[in-house]
Amino acid sequence: MSYNDLSNKVAVVTGGADGIGEGIARILWGCGAQVIIADVQEEKGKALAAELGENVCFASLDVTEPDSWSNLVDELESNHGRLDTLVNNAGGGGFGNLDQLTIEEWRNIMALNMDSVFLGCKAASKLLRADGGGSIINISSTNANRAWPMFSGYCAAKAGMTMFSKCVAQHFLETNAKVRCNTVHPGPIETPNFRRLSAAEGAEQLMADWQKNNPFTEIGTVEDIGEVVAFLASDAARYVNASEFVAAGGTLL
Numbered sequence: 284m285s286y287n288d289l290s291n292k293v294a295v296v297t298g299g300a301d302g303i304g305e306g307i308a309r310i311l312w313g314c315g316a317q318v319i320i321a322d323v324q325e326e327k328g329k330a331l332a333a334e335l336g337e338n339v340c341f342a343s344l345d346v347t348e349p350d351s352w353s354n355l356v357d358e359l360e361s362n363h364g365r366l367d368t369l370v371n372n373a374g375g376g377g378f379g380n381l382d383q384l385t386i387e388e389w390r391n392i393m394a395l396n397m398d399s400v401f402l403g404c405k406a407a408s409k410l411l412r413a414d415g416g417g418s419i420i421n422i423s424s425t426n427a428n429r430a431w432p433m434f435s436g437y438c439a440a441k442a443g444m445t446m447f448s449k450c451v452a453q454h455f456l457e458t459n460a461k462v463r464c465n466t467v468h469p470g471p472i473e474t475p476n477f478r479r480l481s482a483a484e485g486a487e488q489l490m491a492d493w494q495k496n497n498p499f500t501e502i503g504t505v506e507d508i509g510e511v512v513a514f515l516a517s518d519a520a521r522y523v524n525a526s527e528f529v530a531a532g533g534t535l536l
């Protein structure tokens with residue numbers, strides 16, 4: 284049993300066309316998994332699937348839409364007949380403290396980071412239970428455990444989806460299904476989203492805080508997160524469940 288042998292696994296990576304999701308898709312593929320890149324960015328997702336070639340395909344998915352998840356599960360059933368690994372990665376933050384955030388912005392943050400995980404776990408549950416079980420890996424953030432007022436909606440959403448993930452793990456245990464559910468909490472990782480946020484107005488303090496608290500570590504790479512996900516997807520992690528994995532080089536920012 285090895286963490287880098289995923290040759291018998293079918294894996295969906297949401298937001299797999301870019302950023303951390305792309306890194307996860309590449310690592311899972313490198314470990315031998317059949318990977319479905321599920322994203323709203325069709326052109327980029329298809330290009331990545333074509334580059335990796337065999338064992339990778341693209342599926343159009345908006346993680347905030349129940350019907351979109353139903354279509355994906357139908358495709359999985361007819362094209363693969365199984366699902367072993369679901370990586371709920373698509374998500375992201377928006378700036379805004381209590382005074383700044385509008386209800387529309389708040390709802391959008393919740394839809395992208397919380398509805399997405401709820402809908403994904405619910406839609407994939409039947410397929411994951413079949414064929415001996417599977418693994419759900421939800422990409423949270425160090426912001427789930429650290430209050431940062433200028434990221435208040437994002438912090439709340441990531442904390443919520445982290446607790447929901449533990450409930451999902453317990454639910455599968457209570458219903459005798461061998462489906463594990465864990466969260467991965469990246470620190471700052473070099474991605475398009477990270478570049479957007481760090482260049483935004485108001486982010487200077489955030490970057491300064493991070494550097495002050497993390498003097499020995501560089502910004503992480505998408506592969507750093509992909510490696511943790513590969514372990515959790517593998518049978519080597521069969522006894523690892525309902526847990527939080529921080530990958531942040533020692534910082535909790």
Ligand SMILES: NC(=O)c1ccc[n+]([C@@H]2O[C@H](COP(=O)([O-])OP(=O)(O)OC[C@H]3O[C@@H](n4cnc5c(N)ncnc54)[C@H](O)[C@@H]3O)[C@@H](O)[C@H]2O)c1
Nearest residue numbers: 298301302303323345346373374375424471472474475476
């Ligand atoms: N980058 C970081 O520093 C960092 C740190 C902690 C946690 N995270 C988390 O990691 C995950 C990925 O972040 P990232 O920085 O790679 O983001 P990103 O914006 O760089 O990439 C996100 C990907 O998700 C896709 N996506 C966006 N909305 C979607 C939707 N509605 N349905 C399907 N796909 C959608 C995008 O097309 C893109 O391919 C997020 O959940 C984020 O909160 C990132």
